[in-house]
Amino acid sequence: MAAGVVLVVLAVVGLVVRPGPVDGWLSAESAAPSRAAATPDPKPTPVLAAVAARGEVPSAVAVKEALDPLIGAAALGDNVHASVVDVASQELLYSRDAEVPTTPASTTKLLTAVTALAARGPAYRLATRAVAGTSPGEVVIVGGGDPTLAINAKGQFPGAARLDKLAAQVRKAMGDTPITKVTVDISLFTGPETAIGWDSEDISPLGQVARIQALMTNAGRITPVHNEHGGDPRFADPALAAGRAFAKLLDVPAEKVGKGKAPATADAAASAPAAGSAPGRELGRVESPPLVQILDWMLQQSDNTLAEAVARQVPLAAGREASFDGTSEAMVQKLRDLGLNGDEADLYDGSGLSRHNGISPALLVQTLSLAAGGTKPELSAMFDGLPVAGWSGTLRTRFVTPRPNRTAQGVVRAKTGTLSGVNTLAGVLVTKDGRVLAFALMASGTSDAGAAKSALDKVVARLVACGCS
Structure with missing residues (x-):
């Protein structure tokens, strides 16, 4: 193999070193803000x-x-x-x-x-969308397969897409139309939600995995935290739990949350006054971090x-x-x-x-x-x-x-x-x-x-x- 390719291999894999300053960078408390330096910052020692x-x-x-x-x-x-x-x-x-x-x-x-x-x-992102339902005031949240989705800023995964931001988009798009119902569409994934060879205890109480659905928050966890040892209990129905969290952000009662399918996408040329209620009209969208981060x-x-x-x-x-x-x-x-x-x-x-x-x-x-x-x-x-x-x-x-x-x-x-x-x-x-x-x-x-x-x-x-x- 040519030496150039060998160098590519080595650069990809690399060595990991623990330079003296690194531990300080990772553990030190934030310093008080200061004025921007007049000269460029020094290049950090590589990790x-x-x-x-x-x-x-x-x-x-x-x-x-x-x-x-x-x-x-x-x-x-x-x-x-x-x-x-x-x-x-x-x-x-x-x-x-x-x-x-x-x-x-x-x-x-x-x-x-x-x-x-x-x-x-590596750059691909997973989108979670909200569209108008078939009945007035109905909002359909469409799962896009993003397991890192958070409810708010306290999610497990830094920089994750958030339901509170999606809800804000929906409120704006709906305008004066009251939101009365939330439907959860998880049709992107099909078939059984658990695999052959899984132990039922791996889902609960051990929490090694959630039921695999196209909509969930914090990888289905009840509490957004990862325990290296032991389990992270998951919702019995992650999609419904996420739908109820979304509904709460829209002031919709939990009993008005159910599963269903989004209507076909509305014609983009539909008139503006109907924008908030035309069935299938996209009301909001949030996207995950890039796939490589996930x-x-x-x-x-x-x-x-x-x-x-x-x-x-x-x-x-x-x-x-x-x-x-x-x-x-x-x-x-x-x-x-x-x-x-x-x-x-x-x-x-x-x-x-x-x-x-x-x-x-x-x-x-x-x-x-x-x-x-x-x-x-x-x-x-x-x-x-x-x-x-x-x-x-x-x-x-x-x-x-x-x-x-x-x-x-x-x-x-x-x-x-x-x-x-x-x-x-x-x-x-x-x-x-x-x-x-x-x-x-x-x-x-x-x-x-x-x-x-x-x-x-x-x-x-x-x-x-x-x-x-």
């Missing part, structure tokens, strides 16, 4: 610094010698699948049942992120509901049914369109919560390599959201013990996956010699999650420390 291309491609024999004892650890059980590839050369460095699909848990979200980016692009939240927090909503964008972009089955089929087809082996993915959801999912380590590594390779720049946006070892998201407290694991802090970006008896980790790293490797480690026979996570960390840390050339 993400590209690494220089150097080092030989690791030897597959040396990698095998380094990893076999660690992958054979008792904490990982006897059913471990693994794959490691040098991104720049595409040379396979390690393989253990790598082409056999196994339970991926939340590493499924890597495929969700890549297929959604390929289908919609993916950042999805990957950092491993948010299952965000993953399912984002995954729906793949079939919608293809004009297909946005159901669980339609989404799975569209994701697999998009993988094939990207030149990846979609046959090594058997998907029942986009979050990895279903135990029926099967993905091979080889497919995960191929997907990561494609995203990091520079030929599909829209896919590289995924890496901004991947948790960084010892720094962010679900890896913030990983790679701490034993001490040798710390060598991976700041140089590993990866997605974790955890179900009972299943522990997975897949991502990219930079070795001590400056080689970018993509890896997927998938253990599906574990008995102690904490020990299994530490064992996976040891494997990755060894890859970082091993020149293996």
Whole structure:
């Protein structure tokens, strides 16, 4: 591979450093406002610094010698699948049942992120609309599949679209026409609202996921907060809850809220006096942050509901049914369109919560390599959201013990996956010699999650420390 492409790969993946000022920037209290500086502000020390291309491609024999004892650890059980590839050369460095699909848990979200980016692009926004209903005074809120929608400024996701702003637009558009009824249209998504393989307790009381509907606030959470440990209880009917919150902002009683479908869009040439009441007339619209930002939240927090909503964008972009089955089929087809082996993915959801999912380590590594390779720049946006070892998201407290694991802090970006008896980790790293490797480690026979996570960390840390050339 040409040196220029190698540099693109390294710049995309990069190293994460903890410069001295960063902790201060993140933790210091706001200073009193001051006058604008007469000279330009100094350029901040980068949090993400590209690494220089150097080092030989690791030897597959040396990698095998380094990893076999660690992958054979008792904490990982006897059913471990693994794959490691040098991104720049595409040379396979390690393989253990790598082409056999196994339970991926939340590493499924890597495929969700890549297929959604390929289908919609990083800048795509999800719109929530309000239109006039068929009866006088009826307002229909049309769910656009935005799971980050907030009720007001106290939402969970910074910069999210807000119902209070939508309500203000509706009031203005309706003018003197009294608003008497709110109808909730969630027809954008079809089919069952939960996936095969989900435990009913995952919705309530554990709150690992919401019922997947085209309208919800704060990813269906009752309280807009994410708990890293434990659950975030969700509404039994997120769309109806959002509709009632919207109705309250319009001074419409909760009993006047129901589900239905919006009328066909009114003729844009309709006369102005009828603007507030013509059936189907758009009364207001709010839009989500760009898709890449939603993916950042999805990957950092491993948010299952965000993953399912984002995954729906793949079939919608293809004009297909946005159901669980339609989404799975569209994701697999998009993988094939990207030149990846979609046959090594058997998907029942986009979050990895279903135990029926099967993905091979080889497919995960191929997907990561494609995203990091520079030929599909829209896919590289995924890496901004991947948790960084010892720094962010679900890896913030990983790679701490034993001490040798710390060598991976700041140089590993990866997605974790955890179900009972299943522990997975897949991502990219930079070795001590400056080689970018993509890896997927998938253990599906574990008995102690904490020990299994530490064992996976040891494997990755060894890859970082091993020149293996």
